[in-house]
Amino acid sequence: MGDILVGTCSWTDPTLVRSGWYPTGRRDAEGRLRHYGERFPVVEVDSSYYALPSERNSRLWAERTPNGFVFDVKAFSLLTGHPTRSAVMPDGLPADARDPGVLDEVWARFTAALAPLRQAGRLGSVLLQYPPWFRPGPRAEAVLAETARRCQGWPLAVEFRHPSWWQRGRTEATCTLLARYGMAAVGVDMPQGLAASVPPVAPVTTPRLSVVRFHGRSPAWQGGNKEERYRHAYDGHELAEWVPRLHELAERVEQVHVLFNNCCGDAAVRAAEKMTRLLGTSPAREAGPPAMTWTRFAPAPRPGADTHRR
Structure with a gap:
C-alpha cells in the first residue's frame, strides 16, 4: 500500500495570502512555507511555469x-x-522553442535550479503540463521521447490538456506511451460536458x-477569466467520489499525489484539509528535528470499478 500525499498547487497565491489562512507572524516567505509544511506533505510549485526557478530558492x-x-515542480x-x-x-535569449540552442x-x-531539491530528496516530480493543442501523433511522441532523454532518472508526471489522449479507444495507447518513458500519468478532476473536458x-x-x-468544477471554465475558472469550493460529496479511487491507486503505486x-x-487548502479527513487520517502538525513522519493511509474496500473510468 503506497502513501497518499495531499496538498495544493501553490502556497504563495496572492488570494490565499489575503484570505487569512496564514496566521499573524507567519506571512513572510519563510513563515508561509513553514506553516504550510506543518499541515501538508506535498505542494506544487507553479511559479516555475512562469519564470525559471533558482538554485537559491530551491535550497531555501x-x-x-x-x-x-x-515539491512537485x-x-x-x-x-x-x-x-x-x-x-x-534568461540573458535575453529569444522565447523560441524551435531553436535547439535556446532549448x-x-x-x-x-x-541546475532543481539540483538542491533533488540532492535533498525533496523533488516529488516534475510536472509536464502540455497545452490543449498538444495532440496524439508522431510529433507529440517525439517531444515526449526527447523530454525523457533530457530528464533521465527524474520523477516525471505528464498532464495532457487535450481530451483525445484519454478518450475511449485511445487510453491504452496513451498509457503504453507514458509507461515506455517511466512517466506518471496525471488524472484530473474538472468540469465535464465541455469540448475541452478531459x-x-x-x-x-x-x-x-x-x-x-483537482481543477475545480466551475461552470465558468469555458469562457471565464482565470479566477472565475478556478473559483470552486469542493463539497464533501464531490471529494468522496474520489476516495475509493485514490485508495485503489495507492494499492498500485508507491506514492499518490x-x-x-x-x-x-483559501478554497484549495480547505479542500485539501477535507480530503485528508475523508481519506482517514491527518498528517502530523509540528515540523521539527529530526524529521516529520507522514502516516500511511489504510486501504479502503475496492469498489469494483475500472480505475480508468469514473
Missing part, C-alpha cells in the same frame, strides 16, 4: 520544510511548448507515482 525550500516533504512554459514572454527569458540552455538552467481517468503508468490534480488547483482564496 528544502531548508524550510520538514523531512519527508516533497511545474516545468517552465517554454519546455512544454506554451507561449513564453521574452521578459522572463539546451533553458533545460540546463532548469536542471475525462476523469486515473491511469497508472509507472509503479512509483500517480498524480491527480493529490493536488488541489482551485486556487482562489
Whole structure:
C-alpha cells in the first residue's frame, strides 16, 4: 500500500495570502512555507511555469520544510511548448522553442535550479503540463521521447490538456506511451460536458507515482477569466467520489499525489484539509528535528470499478 500525499498547487497565491489562512507572524516567505509544511506533505510549485526557478530558492525550500516533504515542480512554459514572454527569458535569449540552442540552455538552467531539491530528496516530480493543442501523433511522441532523454532518472508526471489522449479507444495507447518513458500519468478532476473536458481517468503508468490534480468544477471554465475558472469550493460529496479511487491507486503505486488547483482564496487548502479527513487520517502538525513522519493511509474496500473510468 503506497502513501497518499495531499496538498495544493501553490502556497504563495496572492488570494490565499489575503484570505487569512496564514496566521499573524507567519506571512513572510519563510513563515508561509513553514506553516504550510506543518499541515501538508506535498505542494506544487507553479511559479516555475512562469519564470525559471533558482538554485537559491530551491535550497531555501528544502531548508524550510520538514523531512519527508516533497515539491512537485511545474516545468517552465517554454519546455512544454506554451507561449513564453521574452521578459522572463534568461540573458535575453529569444522565447523560441524551435531553436535547439535556446532549448539546451533553458533545460540546463532548469536542471541546475532543481539540483538542491533533488540532492535533498525533496523533488516529488516534475510536472509536464502540455497545452490543449498538444495532440496524439508522431510529433507529440517525439517531444515526449526527447523530454525523457533530457530528464533521465527524474520523477516525471505528464498532464495532457487535450481530451483525445484519454478518450475511449485511445487510453491504452496513451498509457503504453507514458509507461515506455517511466512517466506518471496525471488524472484530473474538472468540469465535464465541455469540448475541452478531459475525462476523469486515473491511469497508472509507472509503479512509483500517480498524480491527480483537482481543477475545480466551475461552470465558468469555458469562457471565464482565470479566477472565475478556478473559483470552486469542493463539497464533501464531490471529494468522496474520489476516495475509493485514490485508495485503489495507492494499492498500485508507491506514492499518490493529490493536488488541489482551485486556487482562489483559501478554497484549495480547505479542500485539501477535507480530503485528508475523508481519506482517514491527518498528517502530523509540528515540523521539527529530526524529521516529520507522514502516516500511511489504510486501504479502503475496492469498489469494483475500472480505475480508468469514473
